[in-house]
Amino acid sequence: MGAIVAKLAWRNLLQQRLRFAISVCGVALAVLLILVMSGVFAGSEEHAVLYIRNQPVALWAMQNGVANLHMSSSRLPADTVEQIQAFPGVDQAVGVLYASAGVEISVTVIYSYVFGIDSDIPFGGPWSLVEGSDSPGLNEIVIDRNLTQRYGLRLGDSVSILGFPLRITGLSEGAFGIATNVVFVNKTAMALLMDVSPRAASYVLIQPEVGINIARLAADLNQAIPEANFLTEAEFVASDQEMIRQMGADILQLMNVIAYIIGVLVIGITVYTATLERVREFGVLKAIGASMAQLMSTVFVQSFVIAGVGFFTGVVLAYLVSALVVQISPEILILVEPYQWLSHVPILILVTAVASLLPLQRISNVDPLVVFEA
Amino acid sequence: MRTQISLELSGISKVYGSGNTEVRAVDNVDLQIKPGEIVLIMGPSGSGKTTLLSMAGLLLKPTSGVVSVNDVLTSALNQRQLAQLRLRSIGFVFQAYNLIASLSARENVELVMNMAGTNGAKAPQRSLELLSLLGLEQRADHLPADLSGGQKQRVAIARALANDPPLILADEPTGNLDSKTGREVMELLCCGLGRVQGRSIVIVTHDHRLREIADRVLWLEDGQLQAKAELTPA
Numbered sequence: 131m132g133a134i135v136a137k138l139a140w141r142n143l144l145q146q147r148l149r150f151a152i153s154v155c156g157v158a159l160a161v162l163l164i165l166v167m168s169g170v171f172a173g174s175e176e177h178a179v180l181y182i183r184n185q186p187v188a189l190w191a192m193q194n195g196v197a198n199l200h201m202s203s204s205r206l207p208a209d210t211v212e213q214i215q216a217f218p219g220v221d222q223a224v225g226v227l228y229a230s231a232g233v234e235i236s237v238t239v240i241y242s243y244v245f246g247i248d249s250d251i252p253f254g255g256p257w258s259l260v261e262g263s264d265s266p267g268l269n270e271i272v273i274d275r276n277l278t279q280r281y282g283l284r285l286g287d288s289v290s291i292l293g294f295p296l297r298i299t300g301l302s303e304g305a306f307g308i309a310t311n312v313v314f315v316n317k318t319a320m321a322l323l324m325d326v327s328p329r330a331a332s333y334v335l336i337q338p339e340v341g342i343n344i345a346r347l348a349a350d351l352n353q354a355i356p357e358a359n360f361l362t363e364a365e366f367v368a369s370d371q372e373m374i375r376q377m378g379a380d381i382l383q384l385m386n387v388i389a390y391i392i393g394v395l396v397i398g399i400t401v402y403t404a405t406l407e408r409v410r411e412f413g414v415l416k417a418i419g420a421s422m423a424q425l426m427s428t429v430f431v432q433s434f435v436i437a438g439v440g441f442f443t444g445v446v447l448a449y450l451v452s453a454l455v456v457q458i459s460p461e462i463l464i465l466v467e468p469y470q471w472l473s474h475v476p477i478l479i480l481v482t483a484v485a486s487l488l489p490l491q492r493i494s495n496v497d498p499l500v501v502f503e504a
Numbered sequence: 505m506r507t508q509i510s511l512e513l514s515g516i517s518k519v520y521g522s523g524n525t526e527v528r529a530v531d532n533v534d535l536q537i538k539p540g541e542i543v544l545i546m547g548p549s550g551s552g553k554t555t556l557l558s559m560a561g562l563l564l565k566p567t568s569g570v571v572s573v574n575d576v577l578t579s580a581l582n583q584r585q586l587a588q589l590r591l592r593s594i595g596f597v598f599q600a601y602n603l604i605a606s607l608s609a610r611e612n613v614e615l616v617m618n619m620a621g622t623n624g625a626k627a628p629q630r631s632l633e634l635l636s637l638l639g640l641e642q643r644a645d646h647l648p649a650d651l652s653g654g655q656k657q658r659v660a661i662a663r664a665l666a667n668d669p670p671l672i673l674a675d676e677p678t679g680n681l682d683s684k685t686g687r688e689v690m691e692l693l694c695c696g697l698g699r700v701q702g703r704s705i706v707i708v709t710h711d712h713r714l715r716e717i718a719d720r721v722l723w724l725e726d727g728q729l730q731a732k733a734e735l736t737p738a
């Protein structure tokens with residue numbers, strides 16, 4: 131293709147700047163929609179495993195048959211917890227109780243991950259304390275600072291869980307997401323609420339001795355204690371994220387399909403109308419001997435310019451939106467990452483090609499004999 | 505020396521429509537254009553001149569009869585081959601100019617060179633050269649909308665000559681121009697720049713003054729060539 135053929139396509143496109151701008155915006159918004167939606171889900175996946183990621187342990191134990199924190203209920207009896215603690219190669223093991231429950235702040239109920247923790251544990255509790263104590267007493271609670279700020283609470287104020295009033299004695303940070311709010315209460319109090327032994331656990335956080343092969347230890351534990359399931363941190367995180375992903379996959383796919391259709395329409399209609407305006411000129415080019423490939427390339431240049439500029443704008447907007455949203459609402463994490471938007475490039479190419487079909491069809495139908503009309 | 509072209513139309517007819525609305529626009533015409541010839545086609549409006557020229561220009565398939573170029577039957581060629589033949593061997597000049605509105609004069613000329621595979625510095629250079637020879641060096645960067653009719657037609661002539669074709673086909677090239685401007689354009693096409701060794705020129709026109717410069721004048725009436733009019737002008 132010659133330089134002039136490309137120039138011609140470019141001029142046709144820019145003939146009506148407003149139309150060009152609108153169609154670029156249309157594509158950009160579709161791209162933004164895709165990236166923000168998938169960014170919200172990716173962010174939720176990240177938030178959902180905050181607790182697991184922030185504990186400095188390599189190995190996790192849970193009830194056999196359980197592989198998640200989310201939507202799961204895991205019970206390990208007291209003697210199993212003790213068995214794990216005594217296992218050769220295990221340096222320290224801490225059992226925590228866990229349940230999801232609503233934290234009631236006056237009339238508002240915040241869906242939360244409630245962890246029951248003993249005092250003076252080396253890990254398993256709040257990983258970033260900003261104020262107060264990280265060891266809640268019997269009717270005390272450690273909650274995220276974002277939550278207290280939002281609802282005008284301070285240390286010493288009360289919230290409740292299942293109607294039991296709890297005094298806020300510690301403020302943590304980084305434990306609050308759009309669908310994830312991690313709070314800590316006393317393990318004995320939690321055991322009472324859950325009607326289990328205070329020495330039982332939902333999960334056991336395991337720190338192996340220095341120099342121990344973790345995969346090996348996990349395999350040995352799995353064999354020796356069949357009533358528990360042992361997962362490395364990576365396995366536990368992956369399994370929880372997979373669950374979240376599946377929960378969001380359908381809606382995400384639907385949104386993507388809608389956005390792609392918008393893209394096809396925006397690009398298609400724009401290039402089609404630009405083609406219609408110049409239809410006689412396409413007839414002239416045909417008459418003087420342009421090949422179909424040369425005519426088609428003018429359509430493709432137009433489609434791909436809109437798609438490319440729109441896509442780039444959309445990606446930039448997505449980064450801006452994600453940065454802005456974190457400023458305004460820290461609980462919403464919109465993860466925008468190159469691997470994510472790059473993964474849409476092949477689909478965008480397909481979308482652009484599909485959008486070019488109608489204008490191509492129009493061009494192939496142009497009668498070159500228009501050249502003889504006055 | 506440039507490749508020459510010998511164009512032969514044998515017994516060609518073009519019928520539009522059918523039944524009651526049937527129009528025999530061209531009726532069993534035999535016509536041979538030899539290399540280097542200037543042929544005028546004249547005749548009343550609606551006599552089939554444009555239809556004949558379209559078939560000679562490989563833009564329209566005859567209903568019957570054959571068109572051959574250098575003894576090759578064009579009916580045996582596909583769309584792509586026909587387009588290539590038009591691009592490289594035929595320069596078209598139309599009454600309506602048909603310049604590309606979004607391209608400058610120079611780009612209009614370059615475009616057909618690009619299409620024929622002439623790229624790089626050569627195309628802009630040659631297009632400027634052609635436009636200068638046609639007295640348009642000051643207008644090279646203007647869009648067609650900023651040119652007068654005569655200037656537009658001169659750009660169209662430059663475009664027709666861009667790939668140095670052995671055959672020029674022009675359909676009433678001066679039809680939209682006043683007679684003085686028309687005269688100048690015709691002179692450039694037939695006597696000046698366009699007139700080179702071995703190039704054939706076929707012009708559909710109403711302008712009788714052109715009989716002087718033509719090698720042959722054909723008279724078309726109701727789609728048929730009138731033998732009596734096929735005279736070498738005095």
Ligand SMILES: Nc1ncnc2c1ncn2[C@@H]1O[C@H](COP(=O)(O)OP(=O)(O)O)[C@@H](O)[C@H]1O
Pocket residue numbers: 520521527528529547548549550551552553554555556
């Ligand atoms: N596409 C067409 N469909 C139907 N009739 C046509 C078409 N093109 C031309 N004609 C008819 O064919 C005849 C010859 O037309 P044309 O070749 O344009 O004549 P000229 O160029 O000598 O004025 C006219 O009667 C015209 O109405």
Ligand SMILES: [Mg+2]
Pocket residue numbers: 553554555
């Ligand atoms: Mg005509």
